[in-house]
Amino acid sequence: MTSTRPSLMQDVDTPGPRPGPSPAATVVTPPPPPPTPTSSISPTPIPPTSSSPPPPPAPVATQQPQPSPHQQLPAAPPTPMGPPGLMEDEQRTVASVSGTVVAGAVVRAATPERLIQMCVESFTEKGLDKNQEEFVTVFFLMHQWFMTSEELAQAFIDLYPCCDETITCTMVACQHLPINRDCAIQTFKEMICQAVRYWIDKFPLHLDMDSKVTTAIRRLSSLLQAEGNYRLKELVDVSKVPSYDWMRNMSVRNTTCGKHVRKVSLVFNHLEPKELAAQLTYLEYKAFRRVHFSDYKNYAVTASLKDQPKLERSIALFNGLSQWVQCMVLSKTTPQQRADVICKFIDVSKHLRVLQNFNTLMAIVGGLSHSALARLSKTIACLPPESQKTLMDLTDLLSSNNNFSNYRKVYHQCTGFKIPILGVHLKDLISLHTALPDRVDGNLLNFRKMAQLAIILRELTRLQGQDNLPVDANMDLVNTLRLSLDLYHTEDEIYELSLAREPRGSLSSVSILPTTPTKPVVFADWLSGISPPDSDTINKHVHDMVEAVFKNYDHDKDGFISHEEFDSIAGNFPFIDSFCVLDADKDGMISKREMKTYFIRANSHALRNSFKHAFHETTYFKPTFCIHCTGLLWGLIKQGWKCKDCGINAHKHCKDLVVMECRSKGSKRTESMSNGVGPHDLTITAKRKISQRHQKRSSPSHTCQQSTQTEGVVLRRSSSLKVMNSSNNHNHHSHTHRDCTIMDGEYYEEQALLYERLLKAEEAREKLIEENSCLRSKLDLANDQISLLKSHIGNIRQNTIAFILEQMDALHMQRDTEV
Amino acid sequence: MKEYKVVVLGSGGVGKSALTVKFVSGTFMEKYDPTIEDFYRKEIEVDSAPSVLEILDTAGTEQFASMRDLYIKNGQGFVIVYSITSIQTFQDIKTMRDQIQRVKGVERIPMILVGNKSDLDSQREVSSSEGASLAQHWGCPFLETSAKSTNNVNEVFIEIVREMNSTPLRDNKGCCIIL
Numbered sequence: 001m002t003s004t005r006p007s008l009m010q011d012v013d014t015p016g017p018r019p020g021p022s023p024a025a026t027v028v029t030p031p032p033p034p035p036t037p038t039s040s041i042s043p044t045p046i047p048p049t050s051s052s053p054p055p056p057p058a059p060v061a062t063q064q065p066q067p068s069p070h071q072q073l074p075a076a077p078p079t080p081m082g083p084p085g086l087m088e089d090e091q092r093t094v095a096s097v098s099g100t101v102v103a104g105a106v107v108r109a110a111t112p113e114r115l116i117q118m119c120v121e122s123f124t125e126k127g128l129d130k131n132q133e134e135f136v137t138v139f140f141l142m143h144q145w146f147m148t149s150e151e152l153a154q155a156f157i158d159l160y161p162c163c164d165e166t167i168t169c170t171m172v173a174c175q176h177l178p179i180n181r182d183c184a185i186q187t188f189k190e191m192i193c194q195a196v197r198y199w200i201d202k203f204p205l206h207l208d209m210d211s212k213v214t215t216a217i218r219r220l221s222s223l224l225q226a227e228g229n230y231r232l233k234e235l236v237d238v239s240k241v242p243s244y245d246w247m248r249n250m251s252v253r254n255t256t257c258g259k260h261v262r263k264v265s266l267v268f269n270h271l272e273p274k275e276l277a278a279q280l281t282y283l284e285y286k287a288f289r290r291v292h293f294s295d296y297k298n299y300a301v302t303a304s305l306k307d308q309p310k311l312e313r314s315i316a317l318f319n320g321l322s323q324w325v326q327c328m329v330l331s332k333t334t335p336q337q338r339a340d341v342i343c344k345f346i347d348v349s350k351h352l353r354v355l356q357n358f359n360t361l362m363a364i365v366g367g368l369s370h371s372a373l374a375r376l377s378k379t380i381a382c383l384p385p386e387s388q389k390t391l392m393d394l395t396d397l398l399s400s401n402n403n404f405s406n407y408r409k410v411y412h413q414c415t416g417f418k419i420p421i422l423g424v425h426l427k428d429l430i431s432l433h434t435a436l437p438d439r440v441d442g443n444l445l446n447f448r449k450m451a452q453l454a455i456i457l458r459e460l461t462r463l464q465g466q467d468n469l470p471v472d473a474n475m476d477l478v479n480t481l482r483l484s485l486d487l488y489h490t491e492d493e494i495y496e497l498s499l500a501r502e503p504r505g506s507l508s509s510v511s512i513l514p515t516t517p518t519k520p521v522v523f524a525d526w527l528s529g530i531s532p533p534d535s536d537t538i539n540k541h542v543h544d545m546v547e548a549v550f551k552n553y554d555h556d557k558d559g560f561i562s563h564e565e566f567d568s569i570a571g572n573f574p575f576i577d578s579f580c581v582l583d584a585d586k587d588g589m590i591s592k593r594e595m596k597t598y599f600i601r602a603n604s605h606a607l608r609n610s611f612k613h614a615f616h617e618t619t620y621f622k623p624t625f626c627i628h629c630t631g632l633l634w635g636l637i638k639q640g641w642k643c644k645d646c647g648i649n650a651h652k653h654c655k656d657l658v659v660m661e662c663r664s665k666g667s668k669r670t671e672s673m674s675n676g677v678g679p680h681d682l683t684i685t686a687k688r689k690i691s692q693r694h695q696k697r698s699s700p701s702h703t704c705q706q707s708t709q710t711e712g713v714v715l716r717r718s719s720s721l722k723v724m725n726s727s728n729n730h731n732h733h734s735h736t737h738r739d740c741t742i743m744d745g746e747y748y749e750e751q752a753l754l755y756e757r758l759l760k761a762e763e764a765r766e767k768l769i770e771e772n773s774c775l776r777s778k779l780d781l782a783n784d785q786i787s788l789l790k791s792h793i794g795n796i797r798q799n800t801i802a803f804i805l806e807q808m809d810a811l812h813m814q815r816d817t818e819v
Numbered sequence: 820m821k822e823y824k825v826v827v828l829g830s831g832g833v834g835k836s837a838l839t840v841k842f843v844s845g846t847f848m849e850k851y852d853p854t855i856e857d858f859y860r861k862e863i864e865v866d867s868a869p870s871v872l873e874i875l876d877t878a879g880t881e882q883f884a885s886m887r888d889l890y891i892k893n894g895q896g897f898v899i900v901y902s903i904t905s906i907q908t909f910q911d912i913k914t915m916r917d918q919i920q921r922v923k924g925v926e927r928i929p930m931i932l933v934g935n936k937s938d939l940d941s942q943r944e945v946s947s948s949e950g951a952s953l954a955q956h957w958g959c960p961f962l963e964t965s966a967k968s969t970n971n972v973n974e975v976f977i978e979i980v981r982e983m984n985s986t987p988l989r990d991n992k993g994c995c996i997i998l
Contacts, residue, residue: 303831305882315882322885366885369892371922400875400893401824405856423886427879431853434836434878435844452851491884495921 107135109444112147115139116155123194125187136195140203141458142450144293146438149206153216156196160223163188193235196220200238208244209292268328268572271477273344277351277360278471279478280321283485284360284419287314289464291422296457300429314422318363320485323494325367329379330497338501339382342368346387349394355470356418358398358411365394372491372498379502417468420460428456476548483545483599484572486538500656542599546592560589573599597754613643615655628654821868823983825976826875826894830911831882833902834935837966839876842976863973865980872976891922896983897930898975901950903963904942909934909949916957929982930959933975938965 107118119139122132143152163185196217200207207213217238224233287310295311305312325345332338345364352361367373368391374380380388397406404424411420436449553565619637626633626640627648633640641655642648827835843861844851852858859874875894880886891897899915901908912932919928932954934945947963954961960978964971 299879303878319882319884362883363885366883366889370885370888374922375924395889398889400890402856402873403854403859408854408856423880423883427876428853430879431836431840431876432851435840435851435853456854 107447109440109446109448111443112445113155115445115447116152116159120156120159120188120191120195123191123198125190125194127194128198136198137202137458138447138451138454140199140206141293141461142454144206145297145450145453146445148212149210150212150216153196153213153220156192157216157220157223159192160189160220189229190232190235193220193224193232197235200236200241204241205244207238207241214238214241267569273347274351275474275477276481277348277355277357279474279481280348280360281352281355281357281419281471282469282473282478283317283482284357285466285469287317288359288419288422289466290314291460291464293457293461296426296429296460299426300433303430317485318359318422321360321363322367322370323489324485325364326370326372326494327489327497329368329373329376330494330501333501335376335378335502336382338376338379342373342379342383343387346391346394350390353394353397356414356416358407358421359419361394362398362421362423365391365398369395370494372495375498376502417466417470418463420463425456425460429453432456475544476551479541479544479548480569480572483541486541539600542596546595546599549595550592560591561595562589566590566595613648613655614645615641615643615650617652618642618649620649624649626651626654820862820871822871822873823980824873824875824893824895825898825979826877826890826896827898827900828877828887828890828912828915829881829900829933830908831878833900833905833908834966835900836876836878838898838900838933838935838964838972838975839874839878841966841969841972843874861976863976863980865977865984870980872980874976887918888922891919895929896979897928898933898979899930900933900935901945902936903934903945903947903950904936904939906944909945909953913953927986929979929986930957931975931979931982932957932959932961934961934963935966937963937970938968 107115110118119136122129122136128136143149147155200217207217217236221233221236221238224230224236290310291314292310295308298308299305299311305315328345329338329341332341345368349361349364349368352358352364397410398404398421399406404421407421407424411418432449432452436446436452438446438449440446549569550559550561553561553569617638618640620633620639624633624640625631628650631651633649633651640649640651827839829835839859840851843859859876861872861874863870863872875890877887877890880890897915897919899912901912916928916930919930920926932950934947934950950963951961960982962971962975962978964975966972
């Protein structure tokens with residue numbers, strides 16, 4: 001910081017434009033302006049257009065206030081991207097007291113044409129005049145605020161052919177050909193090319209992001225080619241612009257990260273805070289560096305995130321992280337467990353501070369101090385004092401007090417890799433934009449505003465270009481984490497959960513609130529600007545996460561992971577259904593496909609919509625089971641609570657813990673058939689019951705009579721669905737089916753197809769049951785025959801023995817008589 | 820001299836910044852740096868008592884959910900702004916009081932409801948009476964302002980100081996544990 005500051009302050013410390021005789025007179029029309037009086041404090045030359053009416057629209061240098069310096073500078077100046085755009089406070093104060101304008105603002109206001117002209121004049125045939133570096137940097141950086149890059153490129157081109165008329169060459173008998181090196185016209189042409197070269201070199205992003213700019217510059221190149229000006233053509237070569245794919249495309253993978261060999265735990269409980277902090281920093285940086293200049297600009301101007309997916313994604317990550325922190329804490333049942341999770345996140349925060357990742361730090365500290373957690377007094381009582389102290393220190397660091405002065409101070413002291421709190425700098429941008437008008441003095445562009453905005457934007461752009469990310473990404477872990485952060489809850493849901501964990505008035509003093517505990521505070525929809533990630537993103541994230549999980553946990557590579565392994569992974573995703581829902585085919589193992597289908601469903605339905613059920617106390621006349629704990633609802637009357645809307649049943653103590661979405665809301669098509677019982681609930685309940693039934697069933701003939709209420713519904717439902725299906729177009733069905741096999745992942749299937757599959761499975765099951773009972777009756781029949789035959793055998797045997805005995809008796813008698 | 824921390828809340832684009840900037844700077848000024856420490860500080864005299872206001876403008880951070888909680892935690896008085904030209908912004912702020920109560924843990928909150936952009940009367944979507952009745956429901960003062968024509972801007976901040984004087988928000992009472 002200290003080393004770079006002088007270059008930033010160049011305009012303040014040194015006299016800006018060099019006075020004295022200059023060859024500028026050869027370029028522009030005389031008379032040369034009097035040298036601007038400059039001082040060490042106020043170096044700014046009085047701009048020509050500040051109080052005069054707008055200059056002629058044509059980019060003609062009718063009035064040249066800037067002594068156009070053509071000093072023999074050794075070479076092109078060093079990079080201007082280095083200096084951070086912000087100054088130390090005391091210098092700032094000095095600057096404002098002395099009335100100095102911001103660095104780089106050598107003009108107060110001008111027309112864009114004039115600015116372009118000035119920009120070109122800041123160059124010599126050798127390159128950039130160092131004294132003009134600030135101005136040129138600000139100009140190129142900020143031009144997108146008032147014109148597109150394509151327009152700028154075109155303006156440079158337009159300037160080129162009209163040199164002949166606007167520039168007077170003083171040389172005698174000059175042909176103005178490329179070989180006439182001293183010709184003023186040639187010099188000016190070279191200056192244009194130098195300016196373009198500088199633009200290409202220092203802001204390659206502008207060109208890479210917009211192919212129209214490249215096309216425009218190629219036009220200039222062919223113009224030079226036609227003129228035979230090969231030397232200048234070299235200057236505007238755009239073929240070496242590096243690619244910024246990562247910025248254009250939201251999902252380009254960083255390929256260098258695939259080389260890791262270490263296996264890490266993907267499970268939150270086993271994850272080291274340091275590791276977690278590192279991976280979160282990686283995620284954060286990836287999202288942050290994609291935010292483009294135009295995103296900042298549009299956000300500052302429109303105060304809306306509409307059509308700025310990259311900025312929105314970055315903010316969604318921030319909010320997702322805060323919510324994940326809250327959910328991870330609230331998913332634990334005892335205060336001590338919750339306190340342990342909080343401690344872990346405090347440790348993560350400490351590491352984030354070390355990594356100088358302030359944005360993620362803000363997200364986590366924000367999540368930890370959110371009202372949904374801050375009210376958990378029992379939990380906080382379990383926190384060790386040193387953790388509380390750390391959290392207080394961090395909160396203090398990020399406090400908005402005195403215009404975030406603590407954060408700003410620490411931030412400026414940090415060197416090396418850092419990620420700023422995006423919100424704070426966005427706020428500064430908006431504040432500046434609000435306070436300063438874009439146009440002043442008639443219709444002149446307010447260049448001082450540009451210079452001030454540039455201070456912030458330059459810093460942000462610089463940080464986005466950092467390539468010294470101090471962490472190694474573990475893509476498996478990143479993928480797992482990323483999906484955890486996609487889960488979307490409303491503030492209300494989280495707060496309700498908090499109330500369920502530690503009800504009001506239990507130990508806290510917050511009970512003075514007049515709001516009744518059951519009346520939910522509907523949260524502001526102004527957050528609705530941030531939409532949860534779209535389904536494509538989710539699908540992709542799910543896919544990546546599942547692959548990561550299998551890579552690390554499927555040790556024997558058979559495509560399945562076990563129950564226990566899944567449970568530990570599921571710990572990263574608070575509030576999702578348990579294993580038995582997931583293991584659709586009840587084989588005790590989870591396949592990739594089951595896992596993907598499951599997470600996509602969980603994301604697209606269970607978590608996005610409402611969790612709230614309209615529970616009311618119900619008396620059941622048939623044995624019924626709790627949806628949450630799968631236990632029987634005990635008692636004679638009022639055994640449990642039933643949701644009016646979706647029909648799920650739960651224990652009184654379980655009903656607040658039910659994490660299943662109330663699914664009948666919005667899915668009207670099944671309502672009429674199943675009395676408002678949603679299809680999903682049936683799926684799940686049915687599966688549970690089926691498994692229970694399989695265990696229970698020893699005598700097959702009793703099945704139908706013994707079936708529970710739910711089971712009855714299942715059968716009813718499957719038959720009604722059969723009706724529905726048969727009324728549907730069969731061709732269509734088979735068609736969609738084929739479609740889905742063509743798509744490479746089954747998990748892209750629509751929900752409807754999942755129903756269909758379920759339905760088919762149920763049909764098959766019914767058939768099997770029928771077949772089974774049929775076989776059993778055959779078996780019985782056979783058994784009867786066997787016993788009949790056995791008895792026959794017995795009879796036969798008895799008869800035979802009796803006959804033999806008789807015969808023997810007869811023989812004995814015969815012998816006796818003979819004797 | 821008494822110091823007051825005031826938080827300006829409201830949806831994006833209602834003119835929170837304009838209101839704040841107008842107040843702290845008086846006029847739109849040439850040299851303007853929103854990053855310096857005491858930029859949002861201003862002394863005013865309310866009922867012949869000099870006071871220092873530190874204003875927290877939340878513009879630009881409306882979408883950062885967890886930052887809002889931190890802001891509210893820090894604030895003592897709240898200026899809740901909507902735009903009279905957008906019914907949506909009026910709907911958005913309707914739950915603000917509940918939210919502040921939730922964070923603060925007390926019922927009585929010094930706040931003021933402000934309908935900004937009163938200079939754009941021809942595009943009005945929220946009538947003065949709607950604003951007034953919400954303010955009555957909340958039990959707080961109500962003003963329509965125009966940051967553009969500097970109408971009622973100072974009055975907003977004078978009024979919020981009065982509110983804070985009459986019902987001082989006891990810090991850390993309610994959320995008695997700092998976390």
